[in-house]
Amino acid sequence: MSAALLDAPRLTPDQLDRFDRLGYLVLPGFLPGDLVARLKPEVDLWVDNGLRARSIASCLDPDAHGVPPVMEIELPAHGELVGHPPLLSLLARLMRGDFVFHHLHSDRQAPQVPGKPWHHDYEQSGAAGRAHPMVHALHYLDGLDPEVSALAVLPGSHHEIAAKSARAHHGTDPLPGEAVLDDLPPGSTVILHSALFHARRPQPSGPGRPRYFVDASYCRTGTRWPPVKPYWRHMLARSRALGLDHGQWPELFAERHFTEYGQTD
Template identity: 65%
Template sequence: MTLTPPVRDDADGPTRRFTETGHLVLPGLLPDDLLRRLLPEVDHWVDRGLRERSIASSLAPDRHGPPPLVELEMPAHAELLTFAPLLERIAALMGGPFVHHHLHSVRQGPDTEGKPWHHDREPHDGDHADLLMVHALHYPAGLDATMGHLAVLPGSHRERAGKTARAHLGTSVLPGETVIADLPPGSTVLLDSALFHARRAVPHRGAGRDRYFIDASYCQVGGRWRPAKPHWRDTLRRARRLGLGGDRWPDLFDERHFTEYRAG
């Protein structure tokens, strides 16, 4: 398989590139000090069963209630979520204020299955279809040939299609796709959340390294967005209680930018 070089940031207009392709690669964005603290937190989140508890709380909220810990309550994850160079870049793409939507953290082993083509944009109740939702895909340990690859379909964010409109294609190679398979530790890929993308399993399963992956998303202010989890209000309250975002990002954890949660 031929790997198409990803579109990378440059001085000539990353916002234009993002608008055209729907993605932006930021190699080595995260500093080493943050990475040294981030990786053990991901291990703690996974190995102590906290991730499974969070999933259970989302699937059966009446039975489990809010999880005892959410990702943004871990110090390095909170720092990542509000990392100034990241938020400044997102603000430039948004062209205005934005709100935090969700934060997911996982360590994926070499045997992890691929994930079919999909997009992650949530609906909102505003009148403006062009309101932007951005996913920041963080790879604290980088990406290499021993890990699952990220495939994106440039330009597909301009379609009006359901999240699973290409799921029947599995993780198959599509014309015009870009494959991102080689990134240094601490790299981030920004996606327009409406961009179709897939995760491909490594060709030789079981022989690779763990793939550390943290997914954070942000929504442009202007419509009320559908929240990601049933305990979303509790998560935003915890963030405000911790003082995350501060005065510089007043809308970042504001509940008024969301509708009620609806499963499915």
């Protein structure tokens, strides 16, 4: 693995500066084993019972499908993951202030799943948007190894003002200066600045195994963020009702930090 590992519980100012400069932080085995053990069957339920497909349909055609019957945050371990206190404490240091929950995606990616081309996931447009960090916490429940797709990142690329698809023409090909994450233990988390270009590199050979993956995103307060789910108000309201902020993060599920769904600049 060509990326440096940082010890999250003892982040130093130099390590925080490194995150600001490179745009990513690797946390091997960050999630407790009992939480991982409860998350995996929920991911299976989410995929096998058609809940993930129903959620996608609700996003693609909200008028036809409405609010999905179950959201990821309503699965107990997934809800616990969103408000996992060590994660939120770490994010407060990385973003240097209050932040709001943006979305959660969960999947069990099949062996030999195709790669995902180079892209970033930052939701603000224009140079002014870079003043407010957005992060994606990528949780790999079984870790990363040669049996599953690797994560490739392009250190420092989050400082560019570029469209999400600006490097998509490269597909998943190696790029100069990239770092490849392909050797992490179960329960590992990779935190990306959402403007960092990254790609899912296809699993190279052999039968492979399922890749258990949960992606949670959070945004620094101080500006309004475009939501990516049409039922975002319902998602935030349910998160508040379930007490996923443990009463300690009053901005975590506040609606005032978002624009209307589909609103453009």
